[in-house]
Amino acid sequence: MPQPRKLVQGNEAVAEGAIAAGARFFAGYPITPSTEIAEILSRRMPEVGGSFLQMEDEIASMGAVIGASLAGVKALTATSGPGFSLMQELIGYAAMAQVPCVIVDVMRGGPSTGLPTDPSQGDVMQSRWGTHGEHSMIVLVPSTVLECFTLTVDAFNLSEQYRTPVIVLSDAMVGHMREAVALRVEDLRLARRGEPDCDPDEYDTVVSTLDHILPRPDLGSRFRVHATGLVYNRRSGAVDTSDPEVAADLGLYLREKIYHHRDAIVRVEEVGTEDAEIGLFAYGSVARSARAAMKAARKKGVRVGLLRPITLWPFPTGAVDRMAEHVETIIVPEMNIRQMAWEVQAAVAGRAKVVDLGRVDGRLITPAQIEELIDREVDHLRAR
Amino acid sequence: MLGLELDPDKVAVFAGIGCSGRISNYLNYSTVHCAHGRALPFATGAKVADPELKIIVVMGDGDCAAIGGNHLIHAARRNVDLTAVVFNNSIYGMTGGQKSPSTHVGDRSTTSPFGNSEPAFDLCELARAAGATYVARGTSWAYRQLVQLIAGGLVHEGFSFIEAMAICNTYYGRFNLTADSAEFLRLQKEHAVAVDKFDVDGPRLRDLYPVGVIHHVERPAYSDVFSDMRQKAGGRGGG
Ligand SMILES: Cc1ncc(C[n+]2csc(CCOP(=O)(O)OP(=O)(O)O)c2C)c(N)n1
Numbered sequence: 001m002p003q004p005r006k007l008v009q010g011n012e013a014v015a016e017g018a019i020a021a022g023a024r025f026f027a028g029y030p031i032t033p034s035t036e037i038a039e040i041l042s043r044r045m046p047e048v049g050g051s052f053l054q055m056e057d058e059i060a061s062m063g064a065v066i067g068a069s070l071a072g073v074k075a076l077t078a079t080s081g082p083g084f085s086l087m088q089e090l091i092g093y094a095a096m097a098q099v100p101c102v103i104v105d106v107m108r109g110g111p112s113t114g115l116p117t118d119p120s121q122g123d124v125m126q127s128r129w130g131t132h133g134e135h136s137m138i139v140l141v142p143s144t145v146l147e148c149f150t151l152t153v154d155a156f157n158l159s160e161q162y163r164t165p166v167i168v169l170s171d172a173m174v175g176h177m178r179e180a181v182a183l184r185v186e187d188l189r190l191a192r193r194g195e196p197d198c199d200p201d202e203y204d205t206v207v208s209t210l211d212h213i214l215p216r217p218d219l220g221s222r223f224r225v226h227a228t229g230l231v232y233n234r235r236s237g238a239v240d241t242s243d244p245e246v247a248a249d250l251g252l253y254l255r256e257k258i259y260h261h262r263d264a265i266v267r268v269e270e271v272g273t274e275d276a277e278i279g280l281f282a283y284g285s286v287a288r289s290a291r292a293a294m295k296a297a298r299k300k301g302v303r304v305g306l307l308r309p310i311t312l313w314p315f316p317t318g319a320v321d322r323m324a325e326h327v328e329t330i331i332v333p334e335m336n337i338r339q340m341a342w343e344v345q346a347a348v349a350g351r352a353k354v355v356d357l358g359r360v361d362g363r364l365i366t367p368a369q370i371e372e373l374i375d376r377e378v379d380h381l382r383a384r
Numbered sequence: 385m386l387g388l389e390l391d392p393d394k395v396a397v398f399a400g401i402g403c404s405g406r407i408s409n410y411l412n413y414s415t416v417h418c419a420h421g422r423a424l425p426f427a428t429g430a431k432v433a434d435p436e437l438k439i440i441v442v443m444g445d446g447d448c449a450a451i452g453g454n455h456l457i458h459a460a461r462r463n464v465d466l467t468a469v470v471f472n473n474s475i476y477g478m479t480g481g482q483k484s485p486s487t488h489v490g491d492r493s494t495t496s497p498f499g500n501s502e503p504a505f506d507l508c509e510l511a512r513a514a515g516a517t518y519v520a521r522g523t524s525w526a527y528r529q530l531v532q533l534i535a536g537g538l539v540h541e542g543f544s545f546i547e548a549m550a551i552c553n554t555y556y557g558r559f560n561l562t563a564d565s566a567e568f569l570r571l572q573k574e575h576a577v578a579v580d581k582f583d584v585d586g587p588r589l590r591d592l593y594p595v596g597v598i599h600h601v602e603r604p605a606y607s608d609v610f611s612d613m614r615q616k617a618g619g620r621g622g623g
C-alpha cells in the first residue's frame with residue numbers, strides 16, 4: 001500500500017526511523033538543534049510500549065542507553081556538539097564492551113557553545129576519533145529528510161550486526177528542514193537481537209570471528225553476561241590487562257571487525273563521476289549545494305562529478321581512489337576547515353589536485369560558492 | 385541464608401571503577417563493570433528497559449560522590465528500584481590514596497599533605513535529602529549487621545542506599561589512623577553508634593557516626609511510573 005507523502009522535519013524522520021527500527025528506549029538531554037528528537041520520542045516511545053528518559057546530562061544519557069541495550073532493548077540518544085563531547089568516554093565504552101547502540105549528533109557550530117542554532121560539520125573528526133584508544137567506528141551522514149529516516153534504521157541494523165555503537169551525523173540544516181516524503185515502514189529489513197546459538201555454559205568459550213560475530217546475550221537471560229570497559233580476553237571473557245597478546249588480539253579485533261566488512265558497510269552516491277574532469281566530494285547538507293553546482297556546471301559544458309559519502313566512516317577510500325584515477329581536481333566543500341579534505345588528500349595521494357572550501361560562520365555553503373570555485377579550477381586547467 | 389529468593393538469572397550487578405568496582409570479577413551473577421562514576425546511569429537504563437532485573441550497584445566513595453555525585457542525587461530523586469552499596473573507605477584507593485569527598489577535614493592523603501581543608505559529605509544524609517527511600521549505614525567490623533542492612537535494601541522497593549564503612553589500611557589508615565587492618569576494624573567498633581542512640585542534631589565525625597537503618601519510607605518506584613505513563617499514552621491512541 002503506497003504511503004501518502006507528508007511534510008516531515010529531518011529530526012522527526014530520525015525519531016520515526018528509530019521507532020521503525022525497533023528501538024524502544026531513548027535517553028537524552030535537551031540541546032539545540034537536536035531537541036525535537038527527544039520531544040517527539042517522549043510521546044512516541046510510551047505509545048509503542050517503549051521508554052523515554054530525560055537524564056541529568058549527556059554522560060548519564062549515554063550510560064542509560066548502554067544499560068538498556070545490555071538489558072536487550074534497542075536504544076538511542078540524540079545530542080549536538082557540546083553533548084557529543086560529553087558522551088565520548090562512554091561511546092568508547094560501548095565500542096570496547098561491544099554494546100550495540102545508536103548516537104545521533106545533529107551538528108552545530110563550535111567549539112564550546114559556539115553557534116547553537118546554526119549548522120556545521122565540525123564534528124566529522126570527533127565522530128571518528130572522539131574517544132580515546134583504538135577502535136573502529138561507523139558513521140552515517142544523511143543529506144535528505146528521507147535519509148534521516150532510512151539511515152537511522154540502517155544505523156540500528158549495523159550496530160546489532162557488528163555489536164558496535166553507530167553514529168548518525170546530521171546537522172542543524174538537515175535536522176530542521178522539511179521535505180515531502182513517505183516514510184515507508186513495510187519493506188524495512190530489521191536486525192533482531194537473537195540469543196547466541198550455544199549453550200549458556202559454553203558461551204565464554206565460543207569466540208566471535210570476523211565473519212561470525214555472535215549476538216550479545218541480554219542481562220536477565222540464561223546467559224551470564226560480563227560487560228567491561230577493561231581489556232578482556234576475547235576467547236574466555238576474562239579480564240586480563242597484563243597480557244600484551246590478549247590486549248593486541250582485542251584491539252585489532254575491535255578495529256578489524258568493521259574494516260573487514262568495509263565493502264558491505266561503506267555506501268556512497270556517485271553522480272556523473274564516470275566522465276568527470278572535476279570531482280566534488282561533499283556530504284550531508286553541503287552535498288545538496290554540491291549537486292546544484294554540479295548541474296549548473298554541466299549545463300555550461302564542464303564535466304563535473306559528485307561523490308557523496310553516505311558512510312563517512314569507514315572512509316570510502318575505494319570511491320575516492322576511483323575518482324582520483326581520472327579527475328584533474330577534487331573540490332571538497334565542507335562546513336569546517338579541511339577536516340575531511342585532509343582525509344581525501346591522503347587517499348588521493350597526489351594523483352589529483354585537492355582543493356578545500358571551508359566555512360565556519362554558521363552559514364550554508366551555497367551552490368554559487370562551489371560554482372565559482374569550479375570555474376576557477378576550470379580556468380587553471382584550460383590555461384595549462 | 386537470608387530467605388531473599390533471588391533468581392540468579394535475573395540479578396545484574398553494576399559496578400563502578402575503583403577497588404570496590406572490582407567486585408564484579410568475583411561474583412557469579414551477570415555483571416557490568418561500568419566507567420568511573422557511571423554505574424547508576426547504566427543501571428537506571430537497564431532497570432527501565434527490563435523491570436524484571438534485580439539490580440545491585442556497587443560504588444566507591446569517590447565513584448559515587450565525586451565523579452558520580454550528580455547521578456547519585458538523580459537516581460535517588462527518581463527512586464529507581466535498585467540497591468546501591470557504597471564502599472566508603474574515605475579515600476581514592478585504586479589510584480593510590482588521594483582525598484575524596486568523604487575524606488574528613490584535617491585528614492592526610494597523597495593530595496592533602498598538609499591536612500584536608502574541605503569538609504566531607506555525609507553520604508547517607510545526601511542520599512536521604514535527594515529522595516532515597518531506604519538509607520542505611522554499616523561497618524566491615526559488624527559485617528553480620530551489614531549483610532542484614534543490604535538484605536533490607538534488596539527487599540525494599542525503590543532506591544535503597546547502603547553506605548558500607550570500609551577500611552583502607554594501606555592508604556587512609558596508614559596516613560591517619562592505623563596501618564594495621566585488624567586494629568582499624570576494631571576502631572570501627574568504637575566509632576559506630578546505633579542510630580537510635582545517636583544524637584541526630586550532633587556532629588557526624590570521622591570517629592563518631594550512626595549505623596543501622598537511617599531512613600525508610602515508601603513511595604512509587606521509577607519503573608511503576610513508567611508503566612503508568614505507557615498506559616496513558618496507549619489510552620490516547622498510538623499510531
Ligand atoms: C574518568 C576517570 N577519571 C579518573 C579515573 C581514575 N580513577 C580510577 S579509580 C579512581 C578513584 C577510586 O576511588 P573510589 O571511587 O573511592 O574507589 P576505591 O578505589 O577507593 O574503592 C580514580 C580517580 C578513571 N578511571 N576514570
Ligand SMILES: [Mg+2]
Pocket residue numbers: 402444445446471472473474475476477484
Ligand atoms: Mg574510596
